[in-house]
Amino acid sequence: MIRFDAVTKRYGPRAAVDAVSLEVRARRICVLLGESGSGKSTLMRMVNRLVEPDSGRIMLDGRDIAGVPPEALRHGIGYVIQSVGLFPHWRVAQNVATVPRLLGWEDARVAARVDALLDLVGLPPDRFRDRLPHELSGGQAQRVGLARALAADPPVLLMDEPFSALDPGIRRELQGALRDIHAGTDKTILFVTHDVEEALLLADELAVMQDGRLIAHGRPGEVLARDAGPAVRHLFGEQTLAFHRLGTLPAAGAARPGEAAAAPLLPEGATLKQALMLMLEHGTDQLAMPGGGALHLSDILAAA
Template sequence: MIRLEHVTKTFGRGNRPAVENLDLHFEAGSTVAMIGPSGCGKTTTMRMINCLETPTSGRVLVNGNDVANTDPRHLRRTIGYVIQQVGLFPHMTIARNIATVPRLLGWDKARTDRRIDELLELVSLDPAVMRDRLPHELSGGQRQRVGFARALAADPAIMLMDEPFGAIDPITRLRLQDEFRQILKKVSKTVVIVTHDIDEAIKMGDRVAIMRDGQLLQYDSPEAILANPADEFVKNFLGPDRSIKRLSLINVASVMAAPRATAQGESISPGASLHVALARILGSNLQGMDVQAPDGTVIGYLDRDVILACHPQ
């Protein structure tokens, strides 16, 4: 879907490359999180995919086509782009913001209106309430949802997301991450996310690309990176709690036991991670928790000792 071949980008003569000899392949339908210290080249790499920056050398291929030989305006209309500050047009209603690319593509009003309603429902916003509001009338989380809906408007195969949750408070951020993960499963896009948050990268990415000084240090699944950091820098970047972070990749349903004879006390969702479960168990000084399905049925039991046995050493 997206391939970078020996890509180098230098700003100005004599400067150190912002991106140096980068080789990367983003598989169709996968979500890749790009992470690294400030100035490592991750945002520059993303901006070269949709021609907001031009490589000094090397090639960027989208669907086998060199983007250097593509009309940038046409390319950008086929790639969804979500940024940290959302970038909604303040004088336009939510409906008109979402309709930006469909209007450029010449869609008729009926088709555009259907798509607006469909997308607002997808991102859990009521079309009847939200269509005619202006951006300043929405919360930060709502504006981020609208920005995501706008990026999806023309049903692009590729989504680029540059620090999409960076300007949102921590509680809303975690909720939106969970919601967007579910949405991305439904819409099946190739997604590139730039983030500075390692927990977000592990949570959102099927694969994680760790960069430093314009170079790629490691590119693998979150599980593989947490288990086998490529070098000391990556190990330190992941943090001293990287073994605990690996618990976030295991869900409750995969290790729970049969339900207890009598359900009691706190419960947890089968889709929650063991990281979340352990935090709740330790926070409330519990031996374990009942596992409860969305309809309220108790379907299992999670014991603290089971989580600790899963804790990778």
């Protein structure tokens, strides 16, 4: 769905994005992960031509975006940013309806779409449709921003650190909501973050950037493999890389035959990271598996 071919962007002598080639498959959440200044936001903003590349090519659904007028391109791409950017004197329904109005939708279609989207993002329309932005909490405002980005049903959604200014509890709530929304809409999402936990929670694909270059790309488990390069180990931290890797490995693959006497039962489909946390919670070194068999602490440590 989105393909970057040797894309470069320079600011003076420095390459903010340096010859990046990356393919983001349709209907996946691809997380661009990296420290501040790594080039991840610049790369993402080139998709909707808020930033123009100096060289290279960006293809969207097989079409070179350089040949698409920026306004027409942006009408087909949802965009969510950290500061939300709601129009302060417009009510929630008006904010969500921004792009459908620009596209000339009929009033009844707009109203139905607004209500459906507010329901989708967890804001009951009868309670939130007529509120002004200053009457919303930070989490509620970000949900409105997400609804607005989805309003014209774009196939692609760009999200630039949208949850980074929120309290941890609200942030986790919205991360879960995004996964649910993605499962129900099948959008292709390019999501920028510098937060490792957020990246691993959301990513179907993980693209790691450093100093403008793409240094790793693949499923999270592939990126966190034992042979991860030094730049990836630095980003995740040597002490925590193995712990994060456990979150990509199914616990069932490390279980042994036999019974775990009086041990807590591990939920179906749990990862080794979830198994380790359950062991710590119950003060035990083994767990019973849902289909029979046992998982031992030594097996988890060996997998790490």
